Amino acid sequence: MLWLASWPRSGNTLLRTIFFSCFGLHTGSIYPRDLGGNETLEKQTGHIEWEADGQIHFPNQIPVLKTHELPQNDAPAIYIVRNGRAACVSLWQFYNQSLPLEVVITGQHRFGSWANHVRAWNPWERPNTLLLHYEDLARDHKTAFDPLTTFLGTPVQSEELPSRDELAGKDGRWVRQKSNWREQWTEEREALFLQYNGEIAEQLGYSESD
Template structure:
């Protein structure tokens, strides 16, 4: 059985994988050929494992396989697949991704952020709004929304809630401890940058804020997940 760990980049997927690893002792793979996050932070911290088989074989296996993806719903995803759909305020996710991409050249931040807001590729991550809508619309019973705010606010409760619903055969380990954000910053304070919500308020330029809300897919996705349009 596959459980997709689906999110737009920089929405907390790595922290979700770390929480799963510490709470349940499970290891997660990725839809991509290389897991660059595990390479950067360490496979044991993430709980990374190589995919044991092709996606179709993992889907029909009786064991639970958690697979990370930042892609929009595409040919790899079967309508019957289960998924944890992790969603962060699109403005925060885009700011964080642009910061990461421009890590070596901070002066590129605004230009990278603008490109990310207007991107419109039908494959891959695509735009933030299109990505979120591809997973949540139309509603599918086996795809559960997990909000970033809930994950970082009470990770044990948030993760146990979705795992219990999608993979009830798994049980959390007694005495399991999830690393704090301060712990993770000791590993890599550039990757684990701020770890909270509403970071766009002091990082998103006004013109790019307007550009974000000019995209109908962003408006629809933000409303869907509970972030009504604001000035």
């Protein structure tokens, strides 16, 4: 099996869409009714839902599973990371702002802090793990073709990908219209982010200007 791992709101759905549209690979999720049961979005992303027998029945391919959890085993993984500042704001919005953004930044919720998630997966040193950056995929998804082809041993079948606006128009929650996370960022929140996540952000090359 293959994990598609990320902290929430870091580009996992985009990566799954690339898997399906460009490589012809379906993906599942450890979370039942992921994508909110939106069947149109499921078809666009190649999502396979859990069946009544408690299984995900993949076609003739390697099982590929999305997760936001900490590592459960040493199976191969693709870890997709996003600037933690943007990911924090996006998760806060996904939660409908039902908890303070500061709680998301410090990791006082079920997924923990952005930095601790990256540390746990340790994509630099974990065997059989490919690290991808959301920003690269969002800028030009074709930049993922070479590393994915090498890692998966699967050739690209199509270079076409549904646009973000197209997917957001069919959902609006799992895939949102593009927004500016900086509108919610303050000097105080930046200081708090650096206190809890600064070391990993620097290691990944992320700054407030990214």
